Amino acid sequence: MDHHQYDIAIIGLGNAGSQVLLAMLEHQGFKDHKILVLDDFQGESLDKTWSFWEKGTGKWDHLISYAWDFGSFKTDDLKLDFDLTPYRYKQLKSRDVIAFAKAKLIDHPNCTLVENRVANVIENTETATITTEAGSFEAKLVLDSRIPSAFFQDTQSIKLQQHFLGWVIKTEKEIFDPSRFLMMDYRLRDPGTTSFTYILPYSATEALVEFTYFSSEIVSNQTYEKYLKTYLSDYLNIESYEIISTEQGNIPMTTYRFEQHNTRLVHKIGTAGGWVKPSTGYSFKRTEKFVGILIDNYLKSKPLDAGMFLKKFRFYDDIMLDVLKHHNDRGHLLFQNLYKNNPIKRILSFLDEETVLAEELKIMLPLTSWPFIKGFFKKLF
Structure with a gap:
């Protein structure tokens, strides 16, 4: 059994795992780190499409399958066509991103790939032991993309x-x-x-x-x-x-706080870390942002999730989810009001959590139906 010690182990080479790995391989701060990646590549991650919006050119453009400059939104009462400029809506094939990350991993002298399912992770004093059918491995930090079982058992969160x-x-x-x-x-x-x-x-x-x-x-x-x-x-x-x-x-x-499962040696990433935008389900570009924060925090010896979750945007997400949960038949009206009363650039900036309070009020105030007001005060108090 291999008990070789690694600086960082990444469990899962999906969206989050691929982006974390590539960012580390590109950063001088990790040039001497020994990195272990574990994935059995048996799930559905290879057959997904990942879509996102961003301004102008981006770091993934060499892998982009398609991109769009214009969009539409429709209900029975509203037909809206919009120009995305300065944004573009882009699509990636998950298979392409993972293959790109895997190739970089295989070619790197400080990286090891184990194509095996992780059975267990046990935290010790200074390292965590990762058990697979291929053997056991030690790592000083584990970045784990497996969703914690406690999430499925929780009954309090939306x-x-x-x-x-x-x-x-x-x-x-x-x-x-x-x-x-x-x-x-x-x-x-x-x-x-x-x-x-x-x-x-x-x-x-x-x-x-x-x-x-x-x-x-x-x-x-x-x-x-x-x-x-x-x-x-x-x-x-x-x-x-x-x-x-x-x-x-x-x-x-969901309003579930995935970061509660982060420990000193094991940190949840991707969906398992709450990196999916709760009110939209979008995650690719948000993951890119969170990866940057994680790496900066790691190099500065700060908590890895410091600065990731902004309280006011988490509050807005919680309200939206509360309304959708308890008034699911009215969701189309909520989104109709959102698109009818705001330019697309403001909506996308808001969803990217890059707006200021004045812009956020313009987003939120048109949504002030009774269900929305009720959801607001429920979350406020």
Whole structure:
């Protein structure tokens, strides 16, 4: 059994694990660190798409699959087209990001890859012991992307799920505008739920079409498929199409405080660390920001999550989740008011947690329906 000691062990080479590893390999502060990465690559992480917005060019542009300069938002009462400038909406294939990180890892003399599932992590006095079928490993710090079991047992936090089924379809006729993606279309909804259609067009005849819920309970595959078929036939007037591939996911949207599981030797990252934006389910660009904070904190010997979670934005997220939890049938109205009363640049900046109070008031005040006010005071007191 290998008991070699590493400075840092990263469990999971998904979104968070890949970004942490690449950032460390690019930073001079880690040039002498011995890094261990453990992943059995048996999950669904290789078959996901990661979408995000950012201003101008970014560090991932060499891996980008598609990008859009324009977007749309629709309800029965509102049709909004917007220019994203100075932002662009971009899509990555998880397989490409992970392959890029894996290649960098294999080529680095101070890195070791163990393609095995982690069975257990035990904290000792100075190191943590990581047990796998390939042996045991010691690390001074473990960055762990496995969701703690306590999360699934918790009954106090609000727990919504962004769950969806998407089809990449190919049509005979030119249907889509490849320069414009559809953020949310609430014209077709599952009654009593916050549910919508999301479209990423790849060409005039090819697109990813997803039916998505923000809700407490998941639905059957037959339900997703029913709404996808209805949307394609009744809203896009598509008579014939081929399903090229499918994508299905479930992202937690929760008030649960994942950082409570961080210890001196084991730190949770990614979804397991609460890095998913609770009110939207977006995580890729947020992870990039949190990775920068984590690395800076590590090199300065500060708590690794210091400065990650800003209280006022966590407060806003908690309110939004409270409203969606208790008034799920009104979610489309909440988002309609958000998009109707704010330019897209302000909305994206707010979701990136980069706005000032004056901007935040402009975001929040139009949402002041009775459910929203009730949620506000519930969280305030």
